[in-house]
Amino acid sequence: MSVLTYIESSNGKIKKNSFELASYSCELAKLLNTDVVALTINSEDVNELSNYGITKIIKVNNDSLNKFKASTFADVISKAVNHTNSNYIVLSSSLDSKYLAPLLAAGINAAYVNNVIGLPSSLAPFTIKRTAFTNKAFSDSSINSDKTIIGLSSNSFGLIENSVQSEIEELNVEVQNSDLTVNSSEKVSGQISIADADIVVSAGRGMKGPENWNLIEDLAGTLGAATACSKPVSDMGWRPHSEHVGQTGKPVATNLYIAIGISGAIQHLAGINSSKIKVVINNDPEAPFFKAADYGVVGDAFDVVPRLNEKLKEFKAQNS
Amino acid sequence: MKILVCISHVPDTTSKINFTDGDTKFDTQGVQFVINPNDEFGLTRAMWLKEKQGASIDVINVGNSSSEPTLRKALAIGADKAIRIDADPLDGYFVAKQISEYVKTSSYDLIIAGRESIDYNGAMVPGLIAGFLKINYVTNCTKLEIDNEKVELDREIDGGKETLSCTLPLIIGGQKGLVEESDLRIPNMRGIMQARQKPLEVLEAFDCSSNTKTIKFYKPEPKQAVKLVSADNLDELINLLHNEAKVL
Numbered sequence: 213m214s215v216l217t218y219i220e221s222s223n224g225k226i227k228k229n230s231f232e233l234a235s236y237s238c239e240l241a242k243l244l245n246t247d248v249v250a251l252t253i254n255s256e257d258v259n260e261l262s263n264y265g266i267t268k269i270i271k272v273n274n275d276s277l278n279k280f281k282a283s284t285f286a287d288v289i290s291k292a293v294n295h296t297n298s299n300y301i302v303l304s305s306s307l308d309s310k311y312l313a314p315l316l317a318a319g320i321n322a323a324y325v326n327n328v329i330g331l332p333s334s335l336a337p338f339t340i341k342r343t344a345f346t347n348k349a350f351s352d353s354s355i356n357s358d359k360t361i362i363g364l365s366s367n368s369f370g371l372i373e374n375s376v377q378s379e380i381e382e383l384n385v386e387v388q389n390s391d392l393t394v395n396s397s398e399k400v401s402g403q404i405s406i407a408d409a410d411i412v413v414s415a416g417r418g419m420k421g422p423e424n425w426n427l428i429e430d431l432a433g434t435l436g437a438a439t440a441c442s443k444p445v446s447d448m449g450w451r452p453h454s455e456h457v458g459q460t461g462k463p464v465a466t467n468l469y470i471a472i473g474i475s476g477a478i479q480h481l482a483g484i485n486s487s488k489i490k491v492v493i494n495n496d497p498e499a500p501f502f503k504a505a506d507y508g509v510v511g512d513a514f515d516v517v518p519r520l521n522e523k524l525k526e527f528k529a530q531n532s
Numbered sequence: 533m534k535i536l537v538c539i540s541h542v543p544d545t546t547s548k549i550n551f552t553d554g555d556t557k558f559d560t561q562g563v564q565f566v567i568n569p570n571d572e573f574g575l576t577r578a579m580w581l582k583e584k585q586g587a588s589i590d591v592i593n594v595g596n597s598s599s600e601p602t603l604r605k606a607l608a609i610g611a612d613k614a615i616r617i618d619a620d621p622l623d624g625y626f627v628a629k630q631i632s633e634y635v636k637t638s639s640y641d642l643i644i645a646g647r648e649s650i651d652y653n654g655a656m657v658p659g660l661i662a663g664f665l666k667i668n669y670v671t672n673c674t675k676l677e678i679d680n681e682k683v684e685l686d687r688e689i690d691g692g693k694e695t696l697s698c699t700l701p702l703i704i705g706g707q708k709g710l711v712e713e714s715d716l717r718i719p720n721m722r723g724i725m726q727a728r729q730k731p732l733e734v735l736e737a738f739d740c741s742s743n744t745k746t747i748k749f750y751k752p753e754p755k756q757a758v759k760l761v762s763a764d765n766l767d768e769l770i771n772l773l774h775n776e777a778k779v780l
Contacts, residue, residue, distance in 0.1 A: 282669065282671075283662075283668075283669065286663075306690055307672055307688065307689055307690050308689065308690070310655055310671075311659070311671050311672070311687075312659075313655075313656065313659065314624075314628075314655075314656040314657075314658075314659025314660045314662075314663060315659050315662060315663045315669065316663075317625075317656065317659075317660060317663065318659070318660050318662070318663020318664050319663055323625065323743035323744055324624070324625070324654075324656050324660075325744060326653070326654065326655055326656070327653055339747060343653070344651070344652055344653060344749065345543075345549045345558075345650075345651055345652075345653075346650050346653060348549045348751070348752075349549050349551075349749055349750065349751050349752070350749070350750050350751075350752070351746045351747075351748065351749045351750075352746070352747045352748045352750075353744045353745065353746055353747065354744065354745045354747050355743065355744050355745075356741075356742075356743050356744070356745065357743040357744075390668065390698075391668070391698055391699055392668045392669075392670070392696060392697075392698040393696065393697055393698065394694055394695075394696050395694075395695045395696060395697060396694065396695050397689060397692060397693070397694035397695075398692045398693055398694070399689070399691045399692035400691055400692055403691070404691075405690045405691025405692075406690075406691075407690040407691065408690065408691070410779075411779070435780075447712075447713060447714075453674075453708065453709055454688065454691075454692065454693070456708075459545050459569070459650060460545075460569050460570070460650075460707070460708050460713075461708070467779045468773065468777075468779040468780070478545065478546050479545045479546070482545075485752075488777075488779065489773070489777045489779045491769070491773070492758070502758050502760075503755070503758070504755065505758045506756075506758065506759065506777065507758065507759050507760075507761060507769060507772055507773070507777075508758045508759070508760045508761070509760070509761050509762075509763050509766070509769060510760065510763065511763030512763075515763065516763050516766070519766055520766050520769070520770075523766050523767060523770055524770060524780075527770050527774070527780070531774075
């Protein structure tokens, strides 16, 4: 038995969230007293994984795997699971991994637990902590299955650097096909996606109109942050749906979440609660968001945000 | 076209979350239950398919009798028949098994579920059903168009969207975008009256066990009070984020 983690790539490059997955999987393998194996699909350079304790890497490279297809990728992972005789499979919380996870679970007859935020608190029975009720609560779940798939919440574990020698094995797999075809994919180019961002700058109705979003974009640009918005803002069409964060929108689990002109409805808070540090800028000192925030500034966004941006630019210039 | 919409019976988004029985069960006292929002977008999309192209809509829930008002609401919105599998929904695996076993006895062209329920957030029921029944599956689905056997879909991806096509049968995990919030329907009096006459079948559960169990729920530690920084002293905010929170 081993712990297998599936490391995602984008255009042949390992995704940033992979190092947290690698760190977690290594620690899990230590607890279970077993080996850790990383699986990459169409990744060119995998060497960086050896900085995070990965002693074995299985590379699957195949031109028919250039486009992500959940059922095909789940099938490739299941072959790697069989090949390595793995009982624990660790996946990221990216939309692609969450898409393929239940297909993999059905394929290898495994239990699947997502939103996992830590190492198991007990091995017999295998018990693990997760978020539930859209981040309004936690649960300890015990698992009764030979095989378990763990979906790790992003930014919940952190990085553990551990430089090791990695053995690399190339695995040839037969790629299964389905009649489901991916025709095209569009990514908003030049911008950081909410899922990949360390910092998210989010704004609400307090911005008064879409024409004022340059203030938000400028601040996000200075911080290297992704931009997001509240539900009313996306409902009114000020910003695209893909930026809507909250219970029915995207979940956000980032290191720093800056909310500008967002009152903090319970549905919004549920979506962003897993973020580590929350900063609120709002001119209404009674806004419910202040109760959920770590740091707050009571003030007019149109005054505070540009000044904060200038000060951050100075800070960045001094600290880079 | 025969459509099955999977309905999860969940606490309203504004509910206070509390637990009972030594923190092992969700406390339903005083809680308003609703159709899971992600499922409701799908149900509305199914209604459009029914009205534009002709389709029958069945709705299914795995739950005890307390979920019947939620199924009646789905009937009042316009579904033709409701099925309740009489069992406590132990976990996502259990629910997916129950629905898969039911689907085997009654074939559907299209199954619509939500991308996740807003209570346990398992995000696995439609994917497991797809895996058990070996049918096409698209989750985070934000667009669904069906022309005869040909299906065109959009899926949200991290940082964008992709377009897909496939054939039926198909199961999707729906979300906002499939229809908009403003498209959701509030049952009218006529719908509510008709819903009383529509069939609500209660079926015995298929014999299977769950593979996970919740041992204990807990609520987050009460948060420390917010640290307020004066709008005239933004250097202090940067200082706190850099030196105290260490996020800059």
